[in-house]
Amino acid sequence: MKIGIVCYPTFGGSGVVATELGIALAKKGHKIHFITYSQPTRLDFFNENLFYHEVDIRTYPLFQYPPYELALASTMVNVIQYEDLDLLHVHYAIPHASAAYMAKQILKTEGRDIPVITTLHGTDITLVGKDASYEPVVTFSINASDGVTAVSQDLKEDTYKHFKVTQDIEVIPNFIDLQRFKKQKKDHFKTAICPEDEKLIVHTSNFRKVKRVEDVVRIFHNIRKKIKAKLLFVGDGPERNNIETLCRELDISDDVRFLGKLEAVEEVLSVADLFLMPSEKESFGLAALEAMACEVPVISSNTGGLPELMIDGKTGFVCNVGDVAAMSKKALYILDDNHLPTFKAHALKRAHDFDVKNILPLYEKYYIDVVKRTRKVIV
Helix, strand or coil, X not given: CEEEEEXXXXXXXXXXXXXXXXXXXXXXXXXXXXXXXXXXXXXXXXXXXXXXXECCCCCCCCCCCCCHHHHHHHHHHHHHHHHCCCEEEEECHHHHHHHHHHHHHHHHCCCCCCCEEEEECCHHHHCCCCCCCCHHHHHHHHHHCCEEEXXXXXXXXXXXXXXXXXXXXXXXXXXXXXXXXXXXCCHHHHHHHCCCCCEEEEEEECCCHHHCHHHHHHHHHHHHHHCCEEEEEEXXXXXXXXXXXXXXXXCCHHHEEECCCCCCHHHHHCCCCEEEECCCCCCCCHHHHHHHHCCXXXXXXXXXXXXXXXXXXXXXXXXXXXXXXXXXXXXHHHHCCCCHHHHHHHXXXXXXXXXXXXXXXXXXXXXXXXXHHHHHHHC
């Protein structure tokens, strides 16, 4: 098939999943055309079936802000026409699904109907979509799509709860490329960070309040009272300054390092002993899955799609949001040398359930079903 993929080209979960999906589809022989304002961060290798189309965002004195949605819709129309696409798969409801609807209507005037699938990733529903100023557009765009998927059952239920959605939503979970995300031999890295064989705890996020990064610091502080440990932060965002300040107040700065945004996060995960994800909300928990694929057990909150991903007591532990004491206690249990190897093995085993080889066929089948259904409507 010839498939257009529209996503945010950033380190965020939706952009990562969309890019990895496109790469996997291209490897299977599908022609994949990415349409976005800059090259996706993980689209970093050549494949004869991968194409990239940049959205030309021009500024005009008349507009206070560049009209991205209009530019995106126009680019969609051009790519669909000239590359003869069979399907458009947009990730994130705003503005991608609404721009896709506009492109679809333009193409209809020329006698062409392009099937549009919208994948909901989380914050487009749980954060942006709940904003009253966007809710009508989100609802309309979802209902106007020819197919809709969500990355977890929890997100599907959340969508139905907060929006007047009449579309059937197919749950297709996020996935992992186990050829990339696997434990690598990085002993020199571990020795450099933990010269006294300390336990290494890792957290990756965009440092927004919803990630509860302060809880990560307090959990680590409790761990460090009992055992030698180091903490690595991967990522960046609005809460970073506050977190650095908290580390100084707790006098743990010497054992905490901020690595910023990293592309090869699997290299860090390869030397980690524990991953912390105490988020207030996670529609799936892709960062946790990446950790598990690298044989790192996880302490997470029991919110959103995390209980669907985690196996409590096996891949790590699931605790109530904000329960720093419980998370600290469970973390110390996992980090005990008598328990850690078993948790690592269970984490890897669970990650295999989400291997891209298992999830990709679900998308391919859904694509075919939507295209067939759309053609019947046209006829």
